[in-house]
Every structure is written in structure tokens, then in C-alpha cells.
Amino acid sequence: MFGNDVFVPSAYGDDATTFRVTGSPDRFDSLPERSPMNLPKPGARWRAVAALALTTSLVAACGGGGSSDVAGESGGANAETTLTLVAYAVPEPGWSKIIPAFAATPEGKGVAVTTSYGASGDQSRAVVDGKPADIVNFSVEPDITRLVKADKVSKDWSAGATKGIPFGSVVSLVVRKGNPKNIRDWDDLLQPGLEVVTPSPLSSGSAKWNLLAPYAAKSDGGKNPQAGLDFVNKLVTEHVKTRPGSGREATDVFLQGAGDVLISYENEAINVERQGKPVEHVNPPQTFKIENPVAVVTASQHQEQANALKNFLYTPEGQKLWAEAGFRPVDPAVAAEFTKDFPAPQKLWTIADLGGWGDVDPALFDKENGSITKIYKQATG
Incomplete structure (x- = not known):
């Protein structure tokens, strides 16, 4: 066709x-040079929620999810x-x-x-x-x-x-029915005490997309990478309390009652809504393809x-x-x-806007030196 x-x-x-x-996929310009970051040390709350993360992982693996x-x-x-x-x-x-x-x-x-x-x-x-x-x-x-x-x-x-x-899909925000926290955009995720669920980028591709969305929005498509990293750092260290292994496992954790907001794929949000779960989804004005x-x-x-x-x-x-x-x-x-x-x-950022996976993956998600990988490792201990 x-x-x-x-x-x-x-x-x-x-x-x-x-x-x-x-032909082969186009290669794009590299990401701008990244600034050093001063990342916070892991807090005690990560240790406190480790058991919850393990429990929900086991529930999903034993038949509760995919x-x-x-x-x-x-x-x-x-x-x-x-x-x-x-x-x-x-x-x-x-x-x-x-x-x-x-x-x-x-x-x-x-x-x-x-x-x-x-x-x-x-x-x-x-x-x-x-x-x-x-x-x-x-x-x-x-x-x-x-x-x-x-x-x-x-x-x-x-x-x-x-x-x-x-x-494909776009990155969406899944909230409890009625949107009690009035979540509309990325800044709303930084409300004091708000808990956000998103899978770990150390194992999940879904997590990479989820975090690239606010990173792109706050960095203006990679033009100011430090601003994007600062936002992701604050989001992860202060608001992400569990680390599900996959996008589906993250959904299971959220449906079991953990967190106030789930960062997920639009299609996953649509799927759980069709199942009659007490949730709804919001697509931020700026999101990611x-x-x-x-x-x-x-x-x-x-x-x-x-x-x-x-x-x-x-x-x-x-x-x-x-x-x-x-x-x-x-x-x-x-x-x-x-x-x-x-x-x-209103604005749909793409991986090409950030330089393509050839630049983005090593810069942000390399298993040892990726900037977002370091954020996760330091936040979780």
C-alpha cells in the first residue's frame, strides 16, 4: 500500500x-554539550518502599500482569x-x-x-x-x-x-477518576507529596519514552539539556517511589493503589479505561512521540x-x-x-528532535554513564 x-x-x-x-534511517545532529550535575544522595524513603516494589513485581510476574x-x-x-x-x-x-x-x-x-x-x-x-x-x-x-x-x-x-x-503512541499521564490532583501538565507532577509511578529505564523501554517527554519539554527539544535533566532529577528523586520493571507492571502497580499519577503510553491508558478501571488520562500540551x-x-x-x-x-x-x-x-x-x-x-517532540537514538541512548541511558541512569542509581541507592 x-x-x-x-x-x-x-x-x-x-x-x-x-x-x-x-535506505537507512537518518542520523541527526548530536545533543548539545551537557553540564555537570549535582545529584542528591538517596533518601531513606527509597529503602522504605523497596519491599513494595518487590511485592508488586512478584504480583505482576505471577499472573497479575505481562x-x-x-x-x-x-x-x-x-x-x-x-x-x-x-x-x-x-x-x-x-x-x-x-x-x-x-x-x-x-x-x-x-x-x-x-x-x-x-x-x-x-x-x-x-x-x-x-x-x-x-x-x-x-x-x-x-x-x-x-x-x-x-x-x-x-x-x-x-x-x-x-x-x-x-x-506508535504518545506519552500520557494516567490519573485517578475525576483527576483529584488536577494534573494537566508536567509541572503538576512536582506538587509537594505527589507520588508518580513510572517503570525503571534500567530495564524498560517504556520508561525511556516516559522520561524523554518531560526532558524534551523542559529542555526545549534538547536546546537546554541541563534544564531537562534538572526537571527529571527532581521528578525521580522526590516523586518516583517505586521502580516497576516494565510498562505493564507499572500499570499493575498503579491499579493496585500505588501513586497518584502514572506516566505511560496513551494506548496503555486507553486499554485500562476500556477495562472499566477508575482512571482517566491526560495528554500534556507538550508530549513525546x-x-x-x-x-x-x-x-x-x-x-x-x-x-x-x-x-x-x-x-x-x-x-x-x-x-x-x-x-x-x-x-x-x-x-x-x-x-x-x-x-x-500542542507540541509533539520526537526522538529526531533530540538527535536520534544514536546520540540520546548513550548520553541519557547508558548503563553506567547515562545522565538519567545516574539519576536513578543515586536516587535509589
């Missing part, structure tokens, strides 16, 4: 961008081929629609799909270490890049009109079927299913059908 030049994605309300089908492997299969016992999907936790509602719909197509006939959902970074590392997978869906591009470096995903995985991104990549694993013994499943995601039917599950489609025609469901923010 995509030609050589395609305008995508219009579901976000931003100006349409032309992408060339062939942060540990959640197996599922579509296609029936007589399937000729079984694909294994390894994905981050949050898109499970979308895949639960996609997989049976794909099985009903000529390309999907006789194909079963076994699923494994978990924290994006953990899932990516597991595939590198040998976890079986035919197709992967992670929260952030660096988790795919890790597989490229391990020769498990082709270097040209992102060639194409949508750069390997079949769907979430792009969730999908790729076929080169070692897959079922390349034809895995690519067929991947290609189905971009069909009008596949795009509508993602939209119905609360995700923003990348097909402009489908996006036009769902404009009421996905309002455009």
Missing part, C-alpha cells in the same frame, strides 16, 4: 513527513508452522487482535504464533542470549540495535517508508511466514486493528478514520 514516497504518520497531528522506501513471559498461541493444534513473537509488555492487546486476524488470511493459514511479553530491554537481551524468536517487537530502537550488533536482525531492518515502525519497532529475526527457520506476519501489520486491516487497540496507526488513510480517538497535542 506504500509507494516509493509516502507521507507518514498523520495520526499524531504533526506535519506529514516524506520517507523514501529504500511483565514476565506470557505465553499464548493462535493457529490451532494442526498448524503447519509455529512462529515465536518476543515483544515488550504493553502491545499485548494489539497483538491479541492481530494474530487471529493474520491466521484468517491466506498468508497466515496454518501458522500458529506463540507469544512472550516482558520488559523491552530484558526481552532484547534474552534474544541475544539465545531466547527463541522469529519476530520481535520492542519499545525502543536501541533494543533492536542490540540484535543487529549480535547478527540476529538484518542491518536494513528499518529500510522502508515507516522505518520499521508499524504503530513513541515509535515501537518490529523486525524479523535472521535466524528464524520460518522467514516467509515471519515476514508475512510483519507485512500484515501495515495492511489497512492490520492498521485498523492497531488503532482499535488504542495505538496510533502509521497509514495516513487509516489515521484519518481515527482522528477523534487520537487528539493532536
Whole structure:
């Protein structure tokens, strides 16, 4: 359905961008030089909430959520081929629609799909270490890049009109029903005594998006990185009291009563609202565009079927299913059908605005020297 030049994605309300089908992703200018930070020492309250974080993690892992492997299969016992999907936790509602719909197509006939959902970074590392997978869906591009470096995903995985991104979302704020704390924007999260739930960026790709949203808003798209880091530092050290391992686990923790605000994906917020949970969501005036990549694993013994499943995601039917599950489609025609469901923010920052993942990930999220990683480590001890 995509030609050589395609305008995508219009579901976000931003100006349409032309992408060339062939070629590798663009590289962008580096982040401005970062200033040193004086980070506070961990407080006693982190030690006090450690037990809560562990308890909620165990609850989610034991069936309350999708942060540990959640197996599922579509296609029936007589399937000729079984694909294994390894994905981050949050898109499970979308895949639960996609997989049976794909099985009903000529390309999907006789194909079963076994699923494994978990924290994006953990899932990516597991595939590198040998976890079986035919197709992967992670929260952030660096988790795919890790597989490229391990020769498990082709270097040209992102060639194409949508750069390997079949769907996406925006960062939202989930609040209790009625919005009792009157949360509207990022500054509202710094109210004295307010507790914020968001997963740890040490394991979760969702957490990276969640923290990039206020960072971009407060740094003016990376022009003043210290201002962005100062805000994230205050948010994490004074208001984030638990560290769930994944976006879905963070949702479970919030629904169990922890915190006043959950930073999450818009699609995750929509999902829990549809379940009748006593919550609602607010999209801040300035937020961040979430792009969730999908790729076929080169070692897959079922390349034809895995690519067929991947290609189905971009069909009008596949795009509508993602939209119905609360995700923003990348097909402009489908996006036009769902404009009421996905309002455009006043300002939508993107990873490209900050220099691209090649600059952002090492600068902010490197496991040892990333600025936001250091904030988390010092805040949590």
C-alpha cells in the first residue's frame, strides 16, 4: 500500500513527513554539550518502599500482569508452522487482535504464533542470549540495535517508508477518576507529596519514552539539556517511589493503589479505561512521540511466514486493528478514520528532535554513564 514516497504518520497531528522506501534511517545532529550535575544522595524513603516494589513485581510476574513471559498461541493444534513473537509488555492487546486476524488470511493459514511479553530491554537481551524468536517487537530502537550488533536482525531492518515502525503512541499521564490532583501538565507532577509511578529505564523501554517527554519539554527539544535533566532529577528523586520493571507492571502497580499519577503510553491508558478501571488520562500540551519497532529475526527457520506476519501489520486491516487497540496507526488513510480517538497535542517532540537514538541512548541511558541512569542509581541507592 506504500509507494516509493509516502507521507507518514498523520495520526499524531504533526506535519506529514516524506520517507523514501529504500535506505537507512537518518542520523541527526548530536545533543548539545551537557553540564555537570549535582545529584542528591538517596533518601531513606527509597529503602522504605523497596519491599513494595518487590511485592508488586512478584504480583505482576505471577499472573497479575505481562511483565514476565506470557505465553499464548493462535493457529490451532494442526498448524503447519509455529512462529515465536518476543515483544515488550504493553502491545499485548494489539497483538491479541492481530494474530487471529493474520491466521484468517491466506498468508497466515496454518501458522500458529506463540507469544512472550516482558520488559523491552530484558526481552532484547534474552534474544541475544539465545531466547527463541522469529519476530520481535520492542519499545525502543536501541533494543533492536542490540540484535543487529549480535547478527540476529538484518542491518536494513528499518529500510522502508515507516522505518520499521508499524504503530506508535504518545506519552500520557494516567490519573485517578475525576483527576483529584488536577494534573494537566508536567509541572503538576512536582506538587509537594505527589507520588508518580513510572517503570525503571534500567530495564524498560517504556520508561525511556516516559522520561524523554518531560526532558524534551523542559529542555526545549534538547536546546537546554541541563534544564531537562534538572526537571527529571527532581521528578525521580522526590516523586518516583517505586521502580516497576516494565510498562505493564507499572500499570499493575498503579491499579493496585500505588501513586497518584502514572506516566505511560496513551494506548496503555486507553486499554485500562476500556477495562472499566477508575482512571482517566491526560495528554500534556507538550508530549513525546513513541515509535515501537518490529523486525524479523535472521535466524528464524520460518522467514516467509515471519515476514508475512510483519507485512500484515501495515495492511489497512492490520492498521485498523492497531488503532482499535488504542495505538496510533502509521497509514495516513487509516489515521484519518481515527482522528477523534487520537487528539493532536500542542507540541509533539520526537526522538529526531533530540538527535536520534544514536546520540540520546548513550548520553541519557547508558548503563553506567547515562545522565538519567545516574539519576536513578543515586536516587535509589
